[in-house]
Amino acid sequence: MTVESALRGAAPHLLLDSLRVSLTQQYAASSADLLLIDYGHTSLRAVEPVQTPAAVRHGPLDTGPAGRAFRTQQPYLFRGDRPTATAYLPVTVRGERFGVLVVVLPADRATPDATESLGRVAESLGHALRVADRHTDLYRSTRRTRALSVAGEMQWDTLPGRACSGPAFDLHAYWEPAYTSGGHVLDWSVTEDELLLVVANGAGAGTPAALVSTLALNAIRNARRAGLDLVGQASLTDQALYGQYRGKSTLAALLLRITLATGAIEVVDAGSPTVWRRRGALTERVELDRQLPLGMFEDTVYTTQRLRLLPGDRVVFVACEQGETPPGGENESPDGPVARALALTGHLSCADVPRAVVRALREMPRAVPDAVLVLCLDWRGHEAGRSGAETDPGAADPAPPGFA
Numbered sequence: 001m002t003v004e005s006a007l008r009g010a011a012p013h014l015l016l017d018s019l020r021v022s023l024t025q026q027y028a029a030s031s032a033d034l035l036l037i038d039y040g041h042t043s044l045r046a047v048e049p050v051q052t053p054a055a056v057r058h059g060p061l062d063t064g065p066a067g068r069a070f071r072t073q074q075p076y077l078f079r080g081d082r083p084t085a086t087a088y089l090p091v092t093v094r095g096e097r098f099g100v101l102v103v104v105l106p107a108d109r110a111t112p113d114a115t116e117s118l119g120r121v122a123e124s125l126g127h128a129l130r131v132a133d134r135h136t137d138l139y140r141s142t143r144r145t146r147a148l149s150v151a152g153e154m155q156w157d158t159l160p161g162r163a164c165s166g167p168a169f170d171l172h173a174y175w176e177p178a179y180t181s182g183g184h185v186l187d188w189s190v191t192e193d194e195l196l197l198v199v200a201n202g203a204g205a206g207t208p209a210a211l212v213s214t215l216a217l218n219a220i221r222n223a224r225r226a227g228l229d230l231v232g233q234a235s236l237t238d239q240a241l242y243g244q245y246r247g248k249s250t251l252a253a254l255l256l257r258i259t260l261a262t263g264a265i266e267v268v269d270a271g272s273p274t275v276w277r278r279r280g281a282l283t284e285r286v287e288l289d290r291q292l293p294l295g296m297f298e299d300t301v302y303t304t305q306r307l308r309l310l311p312g313d314r315v316v317f318v319a320c321e322q323g324e325t326p327p328g329g330e331n332e333s334p335d336g337p338v339a340r341a342l343a344l345t346g347h348l349s350c351a352d353v354p355r356a357v358v359r360a361l362r363e364m365p366r367a368v369p370d371a372v373l374v375l376c377l378d379w380r381g382h383e384a385g386r387s388g389a390e391t392d393p394g395a396a397d398p399a400p401p402g403f404a
Contacts, residue, residue: 004124011134012161016047016270019125027114029103030084034091034125035059035066036099038145039156040178044070044099052086052102055057058145073097073351074118077110085110093126095165095172097351099280101125115153144179151181151210158214159186162206164353166190168260168382171197174354175373177363183209184319185217186318189224194260196224199273199291200253200294201319202371216241216294221256230255230268234294234302238270241295250293254317261382263309268302270294273319273373274335276342282340285335286315311381316342316353319373320361337361350378 003022003338010018016034023029031051035044037303042067044059061067068090069076076088088109089101101122105114135233158404164171173186185200198220202213219240234255241251248401254272258265271293275286279392286307309315316339341360346354362370 003121004102004352006387007124007128007368010128011318012224013134013138013374014126015125015132019121020051023103023121027103027118028109029104030106031104033102035102036139036143037061037097038143039148039152040145040176041174043145045142047138050331065377066102069100071348072351077115079107079110083107085119089122090117091122091126091129093123095163095170095351096126096161097132097163098126098129146179149180149206149294150327151183151207152177152179153203154207154210154214155181157182158210158217159184160188164188164190166260167201168380169195169258169352170380172351172354172397173194173373173375174297174358175328176358180199181206181210181213182373183213184297184371184373185213185220185251186373187217187361187376189222192260194258195258197256197377198253199317199319199373199374199375200251201273202373203249203251203270205370208249212241212245212251215244216251216253230257230266231302233267234270235300238296238300238302239298242298245295247296250346252286252293252319263311263313263379263381265307265309266304268304270302273317274338276318276338278314278316278342278346281311283337283339285339297344307318309379309381311379313379314350314353315377315379317373317377318357318361319375320371336364341363 003019003026006018006022007015011093020032023032024290025249033052036047038045040100044060059066061070065076069090073090073092078086083106084104087103087105087108091098091101099318103118162173171188175182181204183199183204184202186222189217190197200216210261215404217238219361221231223236230234241249252271253350254271255268269288269290271290275283275288289305291302337360338357341357347354348356348381353376357374358372
């Protein structure tokens with residue numbers, strides 16, 4: 001039986017036990033452990049019980065061979081003076097980083113081919129974890145350094161995750177607070193032809209904000225899955241929020257549809273988060289025509305704008321409760337720290353940018369936003385004329401200055 005078959009047949013809470021048996025049989029592994037990234041993205045935490053002495057139960061993300069494998073997303077083989085070698089293998093699926101698989105092998109079995117093969121095993125484990133996570137609390141419990149609030153639990157169960165990748169793009173998000181909730185909304189959906197994105201500012205703190213964001217996100221998904229366009233999605237969500245809260249709770253949101261073949265973007269800006277673009281050495285804020293937030297008034301009519309991405313573009317969405325400081329205000333607008341952070345993150349991977357920007361905002365003196373969400377999109381693009389790809393009828397429309 002292959003490792004993949006063993007994982008498919010294992011009970012959700014016994015994935016690691018099944019994997020250990022298979023690795024012993026096929027690789028002569030003496031031990032194997034799974035380290036999962038915590039909700040705050042600060043440490044790797046072992047699924048109990050631990051077999052490998054080197055697999056520290058709660059290791060910081062920024063140090064050690066496991067942290068190195070997680071950060072670089074490359075397998076790392078450690079050979080010491082012992083007759084064994086330890087392989088550290090990133091567990092990642094479609095850009096979503098779950099953690100690191102640690103496998104101890106006989107030194108003579110730790111070949112490049114074996115390491116490559118174990119890398120595929122780690123990927124299969126990631127797929128199995130995504131399915132098993134729906135049927136057991138084991139892995140979510142492992143990821144906690146402390147208790148989640150009820151609102152935080154709601155947010156983690158609602159949002160799609162922190163990353164998604166495809167041939168044309170990389171998409172990574174990071175938000176704080178991680179163990180409570182800032183009420184942010186984040187969602188995406190990918191098809192052969194398009195990427196649909198939703199990013200929204202937090203609706204406040206605690207359970208009331210989580211209820212607003214949960215209602216909004218489910219309304220957007222309902223409209224999208226019913227085949228409605230962006231205007232229809234915004235309108236249905238606007239009606240759902242207004243019907244429930246009568247304008248007392250609103251959501252500033254950005255809804256985007258990106259054509260994968262061309263990079264053409266259709267966008268509805270409903271009082272949105274800020275949008276930044278880095279092209280080459282130039283970083284600039286993208287100015288959009290803001291419309292009313294979702295849920296402010298009954299039957300608001302929304303319209304779309306058209307933009308364009310070029311291969312190599314990096315687009316960063318910043319959602320935080322704090323708005324711009326008026327002229328002469330005591331505290332600095334978030335624009336300054338965001339611009340400086342983005343200017344200094346050109347050498348970082350897409351996965352590392354959101355956390356760097358959030359940290360910069362949280363370190364602002366006297367004006368720290370309570371909740372921040374940052375989403376980074378790196379656009380590689382497809383060939384515009386690839387076979388079978390549909391062309392966006394608005395692809396040739398002029399884009400606003402500073403974006404195309």
